[in-house]
Amino acid sequence: METLRGIVDNINYIGALTLFVIGLYTVLTHANLLKKVIGINIMETSIFLFFVSTGYVRLADSPIIDPNKANQIFVNPLPSALILTGIVVALSVTVYSLSLIIKIYEEYGTIDLNEIMEMRGNLSDG
Amino acid sequence: MVNEHFPIYMLAILLVNAAIFSAFTKLSFRFLKRVVVVNLLLIWIMGVSLFVKVVRDGAFRYNFGDWHQAVGVQFYVDELAVFMMMFILTLSNLIIIYSLKDIEHEIESKQFARYYTLVFLMIFSMLGLTFSNDMFNMFIFMEILSIASCSIISIKNSKGSTLASFRYLILNTLGSLSVLMGIALIYMVTGQLNMNEIHGEISVIWKYYPTNIMMALAFIIIGFGTKAAIFPLHIWLPDAHSVAPTPSSALLSGIVVKVYIFAIIKLLFRVIGVEIVGELGIPTAIAYLAAIGTILGSIFAIAQKDIKRMLAYSSVAQIGYIFLGVGLATKAGLEFAMFHIVSHGLIKTALFLSAGAIIYQTEKRDIRKLDGIAYEMPATMMVFAIAALGMIGIPGTSGFMSKIFLGSVVLQEGKAFYLFIIILSSFLNAFYYMPIITSAFMKSDSEAKVVNDKIPRRMVVPMVIVIFLSIAIGFYPQLITEIIEIAVDSLL
Numbered sequence: 007m008e009t010l011r012g013i014v015d016n017i018n019y020i021g022a023l024t025l026f027v028i029g030l031y032t033v034l035t036h037a038n039l040l041k042k043v044i045g046i047n048i049m050e051t052s053i054f055l056f057f058v059s060t061g062y063v064r065l066a067d068s069p070i071i072d073p074n075k076a077n078q079i080f081v082n083p084l085p086s087a088l089i090l091t092g093i094v095v096a097l098s099v100t101v102y103s104l105s106l107i108i109k110i111y112e113e114y115g116t117i118d119l120n121e122i123m124e125m126r127g128n129l130s131d132g
Numbered sequence: 133m134v135n136e137h138f139p140i141y142m143l144a145i146l147l148v149n150a151a152i153f154s155a156f157t158k159l160s161f162r163f164l165k166r167v168v169v170v171n172l173l174l175i176w177i178m179g180v181s182l183f184v185k186v187v188r189d190g191a192f193r194y195n196f197g198d199w200h201q202a203v204g205v206q207f208y209v210d211e212l213a214v215f216m217m218m219f220i221l222t223l224s225n226l227i228i229i230y231s232l233k234d235i236e237h238e239i240e241s242k243q244f245a246r247y248y249t250l251v252f253l254m255i256f257s258m259l260g261l262t263f264s265n266d267m268f269n270m271f272i273f274m275e276i277l278s279i280a281s282c283s284i285i286s287i288k289n290s291k292g293s294t295l296a297s298f299r300y301l302i303l304n305t306l307g308s309l310s311v312l313m314g315i316a317l318i319y320m321v322t323g324q325l326n327m328n329e330i331h332g333e334i335s336v337i338w339k340y341y342p343t344n345i346m347m348a349l350a351f352i353i354i355g356f357g358t359k360a361a362i363f364p365l366h367i368w369l370p371d372a373h374s375v376a377p378t379p380s381s382a383l384l385s386g387i388v389v390k391v392y393i394f395a396i397i398k399l400l401f402r403v404i405g406v407e408i409v410g411e412l413g414i415p416t417a418i419a420y421l422a423a424i425g426t427i428l429g430s431i432f433a434i435a436q437k438d439i440k441r442m443l444a445y446s447s448v449a450q451i452g453y454i455f456l457g458v459g460l461a462t463k464a465g466l467e468f469a470m471f472h473i474v475s476h477g478l479i480k481t482a483l484f485l486s487a488g489a490i491i492y493q494t495e496k497r498d499i500r501k502l503d504g505i506a507y508e509m510p511a512t513m514m515v516f517a518i519a520a521l522g523m524i525g526i527p528g529t530s531g532f533m534s535k536i537f538l539g540s541v542v543l544q545e546g547k548a549f550y551l552f553i554i555i556l557s558s559f560l561n562a563f564y565y566m567p568i569i570t571s572a573f574m575k576s577d578s579e580a581k582v583v584n585d586k587i588p589r590r591m592v593v594p595m596v597i598v599i600f601l602s603i604a605i606g607f608y609p610q611l612i613t614e615i616i617e618i619a620v621d622s623l624l
Contacts, residue, residue, distance in 0.1 A: 026313065033306065042302055049309050053316060060320045084203070085319070088268050092312070095275045099305050102279055106286060106298045113291050122295065 018059035025052030037119040039110065043103050050096040054089045061085035136192050138182045139207055139263050142175050146256040150249045157245040165232050168248055172225050175255075179214075179221045186214045187615065191622065193265070201265075201326045208265035208327070212470075212619035215612075216262045216394050219474055220387055223481055223598070224255055227386070230485055230594040231379030237492055238377035243287055247377075250287065253280040254383065258391045267315045267325045267403075270395065271308065278304040278359070281388050285376040296371040303358055303368045311355035317348035318403075327403045338408050345404070346412055352399055353414065360392035362418070362455055363425030366448045370432075373444035378488025381440060385447045386481040390473045393454055397469065400458070401623050410461055419459025423553045425452030430560035439487045439499050442564060443480065446523065449557060450476045453538060456550060463624050464541045470616045471537055471609070475522075475530035478602040482519035485595045486512045489587050499568055503575040509585045513572050515595045520565035522602055525558050530605040537609075 013020065025048055032045030061082035069080040107117055114122050149171050153164070186192070191210030195201060228251060235247060257277035264270045282304065286297035319325060321341045322333040338345050354365070361369040369389075373381050400409050409415060429449030436442035454476070457469030489512040490505065491497055506513035522529030535554060542550040605611055 030306075033302065039298065046302065046305050046309070049306075053309055053312050056313065057316045057319070060316060082323075084325075088325075091268070091272060095272065098279060099275070099301070102283065103298065103301055103305075106294055106301065109286070109294045110298060113294060126295075 018062070019056060022052045022056035022059065025055065039107050039117045039119060043100060043107070047096070047100060054092055057085045057089050057092070136194055138178055139194060139209055142178050143256055143259060145171060145175060146252050150252040150256065153245045153252065154249040157242065159245060161241070161244050164245055164248065168228065168232070172228060176221050176225055179217055182209070183214045183218050186211060202324065202329055205269045206265045206326055207263040209263055210622050211615065212623060213262050215470070215615055215619050217259060219477060220255065220258050220262065220391065223387055223477055224383060226594040226598055227379050227382045227481060227485070230591050233588045233590045234378055234488055234492055239288055247287055250280050250284045251383070254284065254388070258387065261391055261395060265327045267318070267327065267330070271312055271315060274311065275308055277388065277391070278308060281384055284380045285372055288375065288377050290375065293375040296375045300368045300372040307355040307358035310351045314348040314352035314355065317344055317351065320344065330403050331405055334408065335405060345408070349404065349412065349414060353396065356392050356396045356399070360389050360396060361448060361451055363421045363428065363448070363452060366425070369448060370441050370444040373447065374438060374440040378484060378491065382481045382484040385444065385484060386477045389447070389451060390477055393451070393473065397458060397466065397623070401466070406461055406624055415459045415461035418455050422452040422455035422459055423550060425449065426456070426553060426557040427560065430557055430564070434560065434564045437499060438497050439490070440484070440497065442499060443483050443487060446561070447480060449561070450480065453534070457538060457541070460541060460545055462545065463620055464544060466620045466623065467613070467616050468534070468537050468541050470620065471613060472534045474612055475534045475602070475605060478598055478605070479519045479522040479529070479531055482515055482595060482598045482602065485598065486516035486519065489591055489595065492591070493586050502568060503571045506572040509587060511585060511592050512587055512595070515599045517569045517573070518599050519602070520569055524562045524565055528603060528606050530602045533606055533609045
């Protein structure tokens with residue numbers, strides 16, 4: 007029962023770490039370049055979830071002062087603010103990597119890393 | 133005259149210039165060159181005056197918008213940061229002056245303005261990374277730096293460079309994400325992002341959350357280690373550094389990697405603190421990896437045929453030396469790390485620039501085809517030879533001073549095993565640098581070659597200045613060791 011309660015209480019963190027591992031697995035095992043970028047995106051999302059979760063306070067209000075309430079508790083707004091910046095960074099990385107994939111496709115005619123490596127191997131032999 | 137806003141002015145000038153270059157891509161290259169040189173000179177002069185101010189009056193903190201450091205972004209301009217700043221500015225200025233001529237030969241003419249946009253963004257983010265005293269701010273600068281340094285490779289528009297750049301980008305992003313995860317874990321237990329505040333908190337709470345801090349450190353070191361090419365995470369480096377345009381290779385190998393190493397030093401010793409890091413056994417692990425890296429990097433370098441690829445693998449070995457200094461986790465070890473950052477920066481830049489000059493004139497990249505090349509281009513090969521001797525550690529160059537410095541440090545620590553590694557690695561260095569020097573100077577084809585140096589003076593002068601600085605430090609190491617001593621004092 008205790009374990010179950012622990013899991014339910016920390017479901018955000020567990021979910022974030024699971025997503026992180028799924029993303030990492032995708033990046034490392036798939037030869038398709040697009041899937042690698044998707045994997046990176048999953049990892050980014052997982053970290054954003056993790057970061058935002060650190061600011062969560064149970065039963066707290068959003069950080070706006072309400073004059074009618076005494077002893078208000080607020081959630082921590084800082085992580086959410088940081089993650090807004092983080093999303094912008096993630097976007098720019100995604101855009102840049104997608105544009106590189108387009109270039110790679112124009113050059114090799116494929117976005118499968120194994121096939122590209124084979125082509126490069128043939129090039130250096132001949 | 134010099135005031136505390138100078139770091140911001142420098143960053144602002146760099147950023148505004150980058151924006152202007154990217155907006156006016158149609159400007160003539162002659163005009164662009166002048167703008168670049170004038171601005172770089174201005175930044176450098178500001179840097180020197182900031183350096184003098186900090187050395188004279190001591191470190192200062194700059195809070196953006198006067199927010200308190202617990203909630204705002206902060207720059208901490210201390211001796212260590214200004215020392216690193218001078219290193220970045222001086223070396224990148226010399227490389228950029230070289231690049232003004234060489235780049236015409238490397239990339240398409242419509243890309244020139246974009247290239248300098250990226251270079252300015254790179255210097256901008258490196259300076260930001262050096263000054264920043266806020267973890268999240270550091271992450272942002274790091275991301276700007278990684279995107280700029282990837283695009284500076286892919287700008288060449290050749291088949292290999294796009295793929296190398298993509299690989300570099302993926303690994304770089306994995307590294308950044310892992311650093312961000314580490315920052316999140318630290319934020320989770322400390323509730324702070326400012327480095328000094330974290331240090332204050334962490335020394336109290338680390339006994340309660342050792343797993344958390346251990347995991348955070350593992351994430352951060354793996355992340356930065358990927359970017360700084362510490363041994364098992366170096367796989368992207370040879371590709372990325374060898375296919376980039378030569379000035380970019382020099383920038384990436386000489387400076388960018390060093391900035392990441394500097395960030396690791398700052399994180400381990402300023403944020404977490406040497407006691408905790410030592411207790412968790414992290415320095416020992418770094419030192420072992422570094423020792424393996426110094427040997428294997430050199431062994432890989434021996435097998436290379438392409439001159440720039442060989443230099444890139446040699447960087448892996450030399451980064452191992454720097455991490456060895458970090459891994460000793462003592463004052464002397466860190467002083468060595470800072471010294472070797474400068475020393476290797478100068479020598480590797482000289483090597484890349486002279487290799488670039490050889491490619492500029494002869495289009496030869498294969499080290500087996502360099503027979504008698506010294507007859508053709510004596511100045512370039514002299515620079516290459518002196519720098520290569522510096523890598524091996526011949527007295528009179530800064531490379532020798534680094535090696536004797538590291539040797540005495542490991543003996544003081546009573547770790548003679550590392551001395552053996554250093555000597556072995558020096559032999560291996562000699563093994564792949566000496567054949568190039570001997571074949572370039574001794575062997576020659578049947579017809580006697582005449583001096584036929586078509587390298588423009590604007591490319592030769594920066595190379596000669598770089599190698600001259602290396603020799604000057606080789607003879608008078610106290611030129612930089614004095615300031616390094618003061619700087620490292622503030623760290624431990």
